[in-house]
Amino acid sequence: xxxxxxxxxxxxxxxxxxxxxxxxxxxxxxxxxxxxxxxxxxxxxxxxxxxxxxxxxxxxxxxxxxxxxxxxxxxxxxxxxxxxxxxxxxxxxxxxxxxxxxxxxxxxxxxxxxxxxxxxxxxxxxxxxxxxxxxxxxxxxxxxxxxxxxxxxxxxxxxxxxxxxxxxxxxxxxxxxxxxxxxxxxxxxxxxxxxxxxxxxxxxxxxxxxxxxxxxxxxxxxxxxxxxxxxxxxxxxxxxxxxxxxxxxxxxxxxxxxxxxxxxxxxxxxxxxxxxxxxxxxxxxxxxxxxxxxxxxxxxxxxxxxxxxxxxxxxxxxxxxxxxxxxxxxxxxxxxxxxxxxxxxxxxxxxxx
Numbered sequence: 001x002x003x004x005x006x007x008x009x010x011x012x013x014x015x016x017x018x019x020x021x022x023x024x025x026x027x028x029x030x031x032x033x034x035x036x037x038x039x040x041x042x043x044x045x046x047x048x049x050x051x052x053x054x055x056x057x058x059x060x061x062x063x064x065x066x067x068x069x070x071x072x073x074x075x076x077x078x079x080x081x082x083x084x085x086x087x088x089x090x091x092x093x094x095x096x097x098x099x100x101x102x103x104x105x106x107x108x109x110x111x112x113x114x115x116x117x118x119x120x121x122x123x124x125x126x127x128x129x130x131x132x133x134x135x136x137x138x139x140x141x142x143x144x145x146x147x148x149x150x151x152x153x154x155x156x157x158x159x160x161x162x163x164x165x166x167x168x169x170x171x172x173x174x175x176x177x178x179x180x181x182x183x184x185x186x187x188x189x190x191x192x193x194x195x196x197x198x199x200x201x202x203x204x205x206x207x208x209x210x211x212x213x214x215x216x217x218x219x220x221x222x223x224x225x226x227x228x229x230x231x232x233x234x235x236x237x238x239x240x241x242x243x244x245x246x247x248x249x250x251x252x253x254x255x256x257x258x259x260x261x262x263x264x265x266x267x268x269x270x271x272x273x274x275x276x277x278x279x280x281x282x283x284x285x286x287x288x289x290x291x292x293x294x295x296x297x298x299x300x301x302x303x304x305x306x307x308x309x310x311x312x313x314x315x316x317x318x319x320x321x322x323x324x325x326x327x328x329x330x331x332x333x334x335x336x337x338x339x340x341x342x343x344x345x346x347x348x349x350x351x352x353x
Contacts, residue, residue, distance in 0.1 A: 001191045002064030002081070002158035003029045004050060009059030011049060011215075019045040020056070021215045027159075032185055032192040034206035036199065038238060042215035043195045044163060050193060051084060051161055052077035063158055080159075083152030087164035091136045091144045091151075097123070098132030100147055104155040122150045125184060142173045149181070153188065160185065162194040166201065178205060199239055203227070211235050233349050236280035242347075243281040243324045249348060250274050259322055260298035267345045276351040281343055283327035288315065288339040290331075303337045317341065 004027040011020040020042050027033045035043035048054045050061060052068065052075060061069040063082075068075040091100050098119050105115045123129055126146040136144055145165065152160060166174050166181070182205050185192050196202050202209050203223040211218045211226070219231040226239055236242035247256040251274070253264040263279070271277060291300050301319035313332040317324045319341055326341075333339055 001029050001189055003027060003031075003062075004159055004191065004193065005060075005062045006046075006050070007060045007062075009049065009056045009061060011045060011054060012057045018215050019054070020049065023059070023217060025210060025217065025220065027191060027193060030189045030191055032182070032190075032194065032205060032207045034202035034209045035193065035195045035212065036197070036202040036209050036239075037212035037218075039197070041212040043210075043212050045215070046212065047161055047163055047193055047195045050159070051082060052080055081157055082159050082161055083155065083157035084161040084163065085145070085148050085152045085165040087168050091139075091147050093136050095136075096132065097128065097134045097136060097139070097147055100136065101132075101150045101154050103151060108155060118154060119150075122154045125153075125188075126150045127180065140173075141169055142177060145169065145177065149184075153184075153190070157190075159191045159193065162192065162196075164195055164197070167196065167198065174201075181205065203239075211239065213238070230280065230347065233278050233280040233347075236282065236347060240282050241325045242283070243286075243322070245279050245281065245322070245346075247277065247279065248275060249277045254279055254346070254348065256322075259320055261319075261322070261343065263343060263346055267343065268348045269345060270348040271350040272348075273350050278349045278351060279346040280349070281324065281346045283314070283325045285344045285346065286317075286324060286326040286328075287342045287344060288317070288326055288328055288331050288333065290333070291338040291340050299340050299342065300338055301341045303333045303335050303339060306332055306335055308332060 006023045006025045009020055009023040012018050023046060035046055037043045045054060049056055055074045056069055056071060058071050060067055063080055068080050101122060102115045102119045105118060119132060123131055126149055128146055166177055169177060178201060194205065206223060208220055208222055209226050210220050213234060219235050230236035230239060233244045237244055245256050245261060247254055254268055255262050301317040304316040304318050307314040312327050312329040315326040315328055317326060
């Protein structure tokens, strides 16, 4: 296995568009790192740069101690010692499972007997023991993705790259394969870079999550840190569906611009500077209850949607023209109902300069 490092990596397309900007990232040997962000954020571009499908216009990419791209020299993908699994499994239909999996070993010139032993070992690892002679057409989607994973790891890659590898699968199969993937990569000590648009998947699988937007890294953190201490309001909104509110802060607390929301200083975390600022309100920090006759209108909102969930209800509110998301374990009000709203806490961010 090997580490991956990117130092001041940028990538500009011939059109002039910026794909990556000043990326500094180190993935430790045996670490599982997820790349997360909205469409066009640069996560797949970053993965393809590590893979060698794209060449950076500046900066240095290393796999282990080896420089594989430095703006002048680019080592081709097949010479980087990588395994890769794509969203579409790309299992060759004219070969049986065993031949699909052994392909990297045949290219490497491994003797037949050793190939057969290695293929059997890896198929057992991915839960396909005895499937070597099976026709891929007889396999389920999940089994074909296991074949693709076996082919990616059979050559003992230095780094495993996953590009939306589970997103084409249906639940609960996707959930089961997440568990199996995490167990397998931990058991093998694999270094993994995993691109996903699925926030729950990134938080469940990764040791650390890299959030990108506009080709730039917004935050690198453990899943717990990302949820509890988002570095920016943008990260809070993308990862946790937080509500972003512009306003100002003084010694007494926060006041929203053009909205009745007020928060005391004790309910604010994060930046402490006074003046213009932005806050992020996480859904779990919004409390609702049926409106009381004596309650004031400033704290009353209308329910826009109310969705049942196994670990709580997702409620969308229209609060004086501001859309607020709430995750309530006790209340599931009807659409159109009026509710009283209380914000328990928010994370404050200094205004951009």
